[in-house]
Amino acid sequence: MGEVRFPEQLTIEWLQDMYEKGAIAPEDTIREVVRRAQADADNPIWITPPSADALRPYLERLERMDRSAAPLWGVPFAVKDNIDVAGMPTTAACPEFAYVPEAHAEVVRRLVDAGAIPVGKTNLDQFATGLVGTRSPYGETRNALRPEWLSGGSSSGSAVAVARGHAAFSLGTDTAGSGRVPAALNGLVGYKPSVGAWPTKGLVPACASLDCITVFAHSLADALAVDAAARGAHGGDPWSRDIARSDSLPPSRILLPAEPPAFFGPLAQEYAAAWGEAVRRLTSLGLPVETIDTKLFEDAASILYDGPWVAERWASLGEFVDGHPGTAFPVTERVLRSGAAERHTASAAFQAMHKLQRYKAEARKLLRNAVLAMPTVGGTYTREQVRHDPIATNSNLGKYTNHCNLLDLSAVALPAGLADEGMPFGITLFGLSDQEHLVCGAAELWVGRSAAEEPSTLVAVCGLHMRGFPLEAQMRACGAAFVEEADTAPAYRFVKLPTTPAKPGLIRCEEGGASIRLELWRMPLKTFGGFAAAIPAPLGIGKVELADGREVPGFVCEAYAVRGAEDITEAGSWRNVIS
Template sequence: MAVAIPKQFTISWLKRMYAQRELTPEAVAEEIARRAEADAGMNVWIEPPSMERMRPYVERLRAIDPQDAPLWGVPFAVKDNIDVAGVPTTAACAEYAYVPEADAAVVRRLVAAGAIPVGKANLDQFATGLVGVRSPYGETHNALRPELISGGSSSGSAAAVALGHAAFSLGTDTAGSGRVPAALNGLYGWKPSVGAWPTKGVVPACASLDCVTAFAHDLEDALLVDAVVRGEDAGDPWSRSVPRTPAERPAKLYVPEGPLAFYGPFAAAYEAAWESAVAKLESLGVPVERIDAGLFAEAAAVLYEGPWVAERWAGLGAFVEAHPGAAFPVTERVLRSGSAEGGRHDAASVFRAMHRLQELKLEAKRLLGGGVLAMPTCGGTWTREQVRRDPVATNSQMGLYTNHCNLLDLCAVAVPSGEAAPDVPFGITFFACAGREGLLEEAARLWAERKPTTLVAVCGLHMRGLPLEKQMREHRARFVREDRTAAAYRMYKLPTQPAKPGLVKTAAGGASLRLEVWEMPLETFGVFAASIPAPLGIGKVELQDGTEVPGFVCEAIAAQGAEDVTERGGWREAIAGA
């Protein structure tokens, strides 16, 4: 092998190595088989990668021009509720297994584009769960901290990419299964509009809601997969034509007004990470509005507390009844809650829920319009042991910010957002109305490509609630914190209209004065600084902790004859009652 394959590799990197003849698909396949064997204890696979299985796909590439195949030689994992011809589909239940003669529609399109299916990934049985531990093939371990859950139901699909067993993977998403594992393993999770990717050849969970999704290390990889597999399938009754719209800057970013619920052993860290994420959203140059997220919570409750659970039983009930003991105990418990014997729902309740859901869809469409909703992908995580002790409640909480998505006919992308704690990734999800994937694309790019910034110390009319705050917002600045100067400054009330403060550093007799610290993109900072009229300007302001940041200062000559307001402690106090 001419070059080492990094643990986290992307499609673009792999294509570059192929073009430079530094790697071959056979060498990549061999390394993936080696990695999968080395990580066998992580329970990533049901049908693990092997050279015997991958060789036919590698050999067929010799007859394909890489220029004609956008995914030439790119290895991908397939969740084991999606068909790959000649390989058993188990949906994590050995008694359910069958060997399909044909690929699922999405797999067929990927293979035609030159991609290599490397194996069938583990999952929460019958795609019923968001935790990744509901499988008789073993609990999939989190790729970064094995004692934690991987997320589900596409547990193996996410872990395979995070551990370097594939460049991307296919999952499915009915209630969050294509987003929760992405967040918990530090990946992007792309969930297209319902029906935009065909589901023919996918074991149904809720056929009317199911989506096939992609896990990847970067947005561009997910978008390339989307471009290959998107499109109506004439033989799929659930597919529809949903062209991907061009990238478009959202008119507004919406975030739920707090406080939000967080859970699990890292609840406080998740809450802090969300607060940081909101602050970052406010710095992206798109208006941010806090909204009542009640409609999304109401829709989310419908999925398992309402009659949609009966759709799961409609698809799998006959198998469960005919094979006593075959289903994982907690999985069977969830499925049976949708049966007639479960007694929770009748036909009338189904229609009542459908009618209410139509109202909620309309509300969501009116609210979002050309905007994008941002939420935490998860409100926390759990150890695998904690989920074993309380399998239903822990699983329910994992869907708190995901279950509403398909019911409201939204598209979504889960994006990484740093760490809540060491090796505990945090992520947020952007949601848009069906067919508006272009809004997601641009929102995710803005998030990933945040421009360099500088702190700015503000001591006067540019502070929050004062007349020139709007100039800070116009230059895409965000408030960071209240702070104080070092005890080395005097403040003067300049005789301007309106009055402005003059902050002057002195060698002796200074005081510590209240101010605000903001953050501004460097690309707008120069224009902002150039617009400040004399005798004010931007210089270095020393803060009480000894650090220096750019901020408002005043020429000393302007202080002559001006009112000294230092003793009042800051500009707000100086103008109070004026």
């Protein structure tokens, strides 16, 4: 089988297409997943990382499966380490809590039966208590695009594993926003089904009455393919419900906050501007738009940690924390122990439940046949800022997420461009639990409009900015995505510049030129100018002619740089020079 270069973003669609063509086999995919996880080993994404030996039984099982009955055949996925995978330790990011389950969590079992491969267990905010991604003794999972910033929690490792190409999709969990905040901060889709739509059997509970297992993916289509395999009640799970998802339909109207949302953190202005652009795009979807007072959702969100549901966390984990003093992450223990406060009486619990029931009734009236759009998060922080103020920063990240499960809503977090260079912005669409098809319908309209509207340009790169090389991160930070490999017209000379590190130079020549292999990336126009301006001489951006006749912006080199440079034209590509 010939060598195939894997795209940086693994998707179900690409993998299935390549398997169908016979261009790759699942063994090749797992080999690449292991390589990528090892290359990112300095970022604590994994608690149990992918291992070729450990995954061999899954590959052997695929050989015996009927591919026509296995819609996720050969697709690698990551699993948050509070969800059981048979034979892999479940730690919930607490080593002293660890155990090795004999059976898969029910959702994992369904995905494995559909042909998917659980490649490893990912890092998380300990006991799924946090929205920041910094509350783990295994280390702070760094943002996939800007490592000094938050990755989001608690499903930090799950989101970053997908964003970094270690898996095509991943499982997270969501009690207060953990399946949506990391999606927004890493440029992913985060799909949160209705409470109970996916069974939680085999999940270490945070708040069992609110917990959801969720999916991170690069596209809405991939997320919904996972949903189709995972959805359905389970007789052994008292929290699961039969909630069907009908074919997608647009809602009767889009609801927006009447008052401008509050934004926070060092990029508050940038987030506000990104929300303004998102509102413009939402109003162009062809659906009626109404503004509403969102105080109902704020009031519901406020009772999550001020009410008895924090006591539910303590009911699940208090015995372990008391029995193992000093083992819980300090800020996590502080949050959990707040659930043991004297104010959490039985009377207070019923008062909060009755208040919440009124909120639910109001939400059902307001959202019937409609979808509510809000920012997924109103800002972000550096990891250093969170260390200095771990409670307030975490609380701010939940401002537009905490209400969701309390009000029995479904939600999908969607990418919505950039708030700043290399800093994704996202929105979330909310709908009633029995109207997920309307959330999906609105999301499909958003995805279609986003693809049509985002001004961008192809950029041809032939050296250190290509995939796997040191400056690839600059491309990602500018919001660029790999498109394809291509060849120049046979009119170029290729040289190795005497720089540190060594760089190639692509020089147009009138005769004696050759065709050079390069990569085409698509970059948003709003970041392209700054990217081009930062390129040092003798390199720059000019028009590069491709073998198929297209002319695209790309890296070129001044002719004077030939002096003192090594001619590497015969190599045909920078990869052949470096490998």
